[in-house]
Amino acid sequence: MHQNYYFLKPLGEELHKEMQGMELATCFTQNRDEMILGFCKPNQDFYIRVVLQSDFACINTLSEFQRAKKNTLDLFDIIIGKKVLKIEALANDRSLVILLEDNFTILFKMYGNRSNVIVFEGNDVIDLFHKKLQNDWELHLSEIPKNIEQTKENFIKEEGNVKKIYPTLDKTLLAQITEENLDKRWQQTENLIQKITNHYFYVGVYNGLPALHFLPDTIEEAKEYISALEALNAYYYAYARLSHLEKEQNQAIKSLQKAIDKTENYVEKTYLKMEDLSDSHDLEKIGHILMANLHQIPEKAEKVVLHNFYTQKDITIKLKTEYNPQKNAEWYYKKSKNQKIEIAKLEENLQARELHLTMLQNHLQQIEAIENIRDLRNYLKENALDFQDDKQANENPFKSYQIEGFTVLVGRNAQNNDLLTQKYAYKEDLWLHAKDVSGSHVVIKYQSGKVFPKSVIEKAAQLAAYFSKRRNETLCPVIVTPKKFVRKTKDLDFGQVIVEKETVVMVEPALYQA
Known part of the structure; x- marks a missing residue:
């Protein structure tokens, strides 16, 4: 209805009272489907914003407008400085015109997805905003009003x-x-x-x-x-x-769905890989069988058939010809050890990814139900979700380091620190932070059955010191404590926590060099 003649007519009358005698001071675009016209007279500015999207064409007015410092384009130079003589709607048409001095006219053609802003000199078109609407070049101003006998x-x-x-x-x-x-x-x-x-x-x-x-x-x-x-x-x-809600909500939903699909794919592949590893022969038992039968294994043999005293059946074992029988047994022991480490790592990653998947699915459900943009932006901020660069689609939202086989995660900012400590860290993990200053939360991920080596703790502490306000000091005290002693109450700001039990180590701030 905002494009209807019976609305444009009173709108033109109001704009005429407001703008008559004003001078067109500026005309520019800084968005593809939007232009700004700025008018002025002593002690007063008046702006008209024209939005000409394919699904939404509208004008609105502003008393002030801050032009962007870059990526803007001046338009309609020929009419800059011209005074407004009259503003009116054209009879029985969806058009509004601003008549300027020296026989120039600005036409706002509000024709749905064919809307445009057109400049006339006299009766002829001399410029268009949307130049893709080629038929607009053929318009004649005098032919647009429709004089109809409404009797x-x-x-x-x-x-x-x-x-x-x-x-x-x-x-x-x-x-x-x-x-x-x-x-x-x-x-x-x-x-x-x-x-x-x-x-x-x-x-x-x-x-x-x-x-x-x-x-x-x-x-x-x-x-x-x-x-x-x-x-x-x-x-x-x-x-x-x-429009902004729909755009930002769709962006968030799209990014979350992408992250969910990626995480589900990882979980599925990890289960299949763990199944393959579990279905393979027990490599440690093969090593035992070889050690028990060293005297029966020929040198440089490619394979050997031996009695499997675990299953009471014969088993064919592949051998490396460059190894002697004992070396082959040691190779199977080493391979068994690596396989156990791989399975433990896969289980750890799987647990973290499944938790992350549940969290992503919950975020998706919550975001789909939001009905206004303020609630959406508050939710994204409170949950440290930033989809402007699709960051959440990344597998790991934190700085990540591999130190002697241990995964060390470092928060990027206060909100990201909360995400790391509250959502990604488990009670068995080790938590570190530079003492008495702001800085990144650092987490060393626990590995089943393993003690955190002092060298790993020291290197992680150096990272905590480096990503803190003490980066440039010679030595920095760093809190080290199991995650189960770190908690957060509702009154605390982003990144703030309460540490109930701690030890302190002194380290030199430094990045980890593998």
């Missing part, structure tokens, strides 16, 4: 075809005219025109989207305005809020 006689002549007499009425307005009898139908049409020209406007919701209408009963949550300009601005900002 009962003409109405009857057109057999009660309301659309031919009032071409800018949309389907929601036409639906108000239900009479079949021509006299009654004309009276109903006149009553409708009287209603929509009484200068009352309503902004609300229609089919789940912001809507501007003349009739309050046709929309939900209708709010009344007596100014077309105020109603248009209210409608624009309602649509902009919804």
Whole structure:
């Protein structure tokens, strides 16, 4: 309805009162489908923003506008400095014009997905905003207004075809005219025109989207305005809020779904790999069988058949020809040890990924249910979710180091520290932090059955010192404690925790060099 002639007409009248005598001071674009026109007179600035997207074309006004410092393009240089003479809607059309001195005109053509801003000199087009709309070059200003005889006689002549007499009425307005009898139908049409020209406007919701209408009963949550300009601005900002919510929500959902798919794929492949490792022969037992039968194994043999005293059946064992029998047994022992380490690592990673997957799925469910942009942004901030660069799609959101076989994770900022300590660290993990200063949380991931080596703790402590306010000091005290002694209460800010039990080591701040 904001593109309807019966709305553009009072809008033009209000803009004329506001802008007559002003000078066009600037005209530029800094977004592909948006342009800004800035007008001024002594002690007053006035801006018109024109949005010309394929699914949304609208104008709104502002008292001030901060132009970006880069990536902007000046437009319509030929009319800069021209004064506004008159603003009006063109008869029975979805167009608004600003008449300028020296016979120039700016036309706002509000034709849905074919909307455009066009500059005329006299009757001819001299410039377009959307140059892809090539047919606009053929327009002539004098041919755009539609002079229609809106009388009962003409109405009857057109057999009660309301659309031919009032071409800018949309389907929601036409639906108000239900009479079949021509006299009654004309009276109903006149009553409708009287209603929509009484200068009352309503902004609300229609089919789940912001809507501007003349009739309050046709929309939900209708709010009344007596100014077309105020109603248009209210409608624009309602649509902009919804558009931003939809855009940011879709971006978050898309990024979360991508991360979920990636994590599910990893979990599936890890289960298959663990199954393959579990189904393979017990390499340590093969080593025992070889050691028990060294005297039966020929030198440089590629394989040997021996009695398996675990299953009481014969087993064929592949051998390395360059190794003697004892070396082959040692090779199987080493391979068995590496396999156990690999399985333990896979189990650890699997546990972390399954927890991460559950968390991602919960985030997705929560974000899909959010209905306003403020709640969405608060949720993303509180949960340290940043999808601007698709960061959450990465497998590891933290700085990660492998130190002597142990995984060491380092938080990137206060919110990321919370994510690391509260969501990714387990009670058996070792937690480190530079003492009495702000800095990154550092976590050494626990490995089943292993004690944290002092050398690993020292190198992780050096990382905690390096990623803190004590980076440039000679020595830094670093807190070291199991994660189970670190807790967080609701009153604490991002990154703040309470450490209930600690030991302190002194280290030199340094990055880890593998």
